[in-house]
């Protein structure tokens with residue numbers, strides 16, 4: 001049994017937990033975060049990555065709209081390397097109610113969102129692939145945000161300020177006592193961990209209900225599933241929203257090298273939150289409605305489909321998917337349940353993670369009886385300390401291809417200095433689709449809490465490009481042994497699990513070029529390498545563990 005003592009334990013390594021860990025650490029509060037899988041493996045890694053301007057909420061939910069625009073302005077400054085300031089459009093199609101256009105403009109004005117009506121000609125200039133039959137367009141300051149980078153940067157900063165993190169470790173028990181709390185957890189090998197702490201912060205998203213139940217506390221979540229479809233190629237450069245009441249298939253978001261059509265909203269039973277299956281009819285809806293915003297989208301190759309579950313908390317009243325508040329829910333369980341040492345933070349959005357963390361840390365400080373002002377609105381994340389100039393960095397790394405420098409800079413901001421070296425082994429490519437080098441993989445494995453290829457994908461985009469891991473997967477598997485993290489035998493297991501994980505997202509869109517590519521991957525890994533026949537050891541022994 002490993003035993004630790006700390007002031008606060010944060011449960012959940014999504015954006016909310018990562019942001020809370022960072023905020024507490026910047027205030028000097030000793031904290032440990034526990035995540036059952038990987039950083040951003042929950043809903044944080046399963047959304048559109050839209051940096052909301054707030055316009056989507058400006059008609060029905062002014063509070064959310066105001067929170068979004070305020071955080072939008074902050075994040076553009078502190079998280080530069082996680083954000084693309086693309087701008088966004090709300091477009092009205094011939095079948096849409098034209099009244100919504102004016103309601104949206106009015107709501108934006110009240111919420112201080114800089115929205116403006118633009119001509120159809122201007123909209124088509126900004127986004128040439130847009131449906132030419134639109135009736136009107138509004139420009140809004142939407143953008144895109146990479147949730148994986150965002151969560152990992154928050155964790156990195158927290159660690160650099162003394163925080164601890166345990167990934168692939170599940171909280172299995174909570175003892176909430178006034179003299180001090182005990183959090184029990186177990187890692188993937190079954191090793192038991194016990195942490196004594198003054199405060200437990202439940203940032204477990206939709207799993208928050210279960211975490212509360214471990215401490216004998218009732219919290220009701222209303223899980224609402226949303227599915228999304230990734231299109232190969234970046235077919236739009238600006239976020240395109242449908243100007244109508246929130247509904248299925250009303251947004252296309254560009255992100256890195258791809259575009260994404262979203263989303264659906266389906267209530268699911270709490271017992272199904274781990275199933276995460278995209279249904280065929282959801283794909284049909286997304287392609288059909290996506291086609292209305294950008295014609296030919298349905299003829300472009302679909303790369304993969306995935307879904308996430310919104311962590312909506314039922315406080316009272318409403319019980320229907322899109323109608324339950326998307327607002328932030330901060331619960332002090334001492335008032336509600338007599339559990340002095342437990343706080344739950346849930347609801348909200350990726351967009352509002354920092355604000356949620358600030359609210360939680362404020363409450364934590366008052367419970368711990370320590371001061372400490374929030375610094376996260378002004379302190380940039382690691383890599384975003386200054387404006388990032390590609391030209392300057394390309395000059396600094398003369399001899400390394402511009403696209404390698406640009407991609408590394410894009411993903412890690414100014415931390416590029418810790419990653420790239422003028423040594424051929426360092427900048428040799430592991431993933432050609434996303435220009436990931438061996439040096440970047442090494443940095444991620446050694447510094448960013450990466451324990452397998454699936455985690456490596458979240459930190460670097462390995463396997464996220466058009467080939468979906470066909471060529472980079474086996475190269476990545478070998479790196480863990482090269483860097484002395486695992487024994488070589490473990491590589492097979494890492495490779496197998498990665499291919500299985502990629503397959504889940506490819507399966508729902510298996511037609512055309514995607515089907516051909518999958519056949520090719522199958523020939524390589526099953527036909528040539530016979531991966532299905534290789535037995536891997538469940539306990540690879542020495543050298544296993546980071």
Ligand SMILES: Cc1cc2nc3c(=O)[nH]c(=O)nc-3n(C[C@H](O)[C@H](O)[C@H](O)COP(=O)(O)OP(=O)(O)OC[C@H]3O[C@@H](n4cnc5c(N)ncnc54)[C@H](O)[C@@H]3O)c2cc1C
Nearest residue numbers: 012014015016036042043044047050171205207226350351
């Ligand atoms: C379809 C969809 C689209 C969305 N689009 C957007 C968008 O474009 N922009 C936006 O701002 N927001 C969006 N959202 C909302 C946003 O994704 C979520 O509000 C946000 O990611 C929630 O983050 P979180 O950290 O609270 O939860 P999560 O990311 O789910 O984190 C909770 C973590 O807790 C861990 N955990 C659970 N139980 C345990 C345990 N027992 N022990 C240890 N760890 C545990 C989980 O593994 C998980 O990683 C979208 C949501 C959905 C579903």
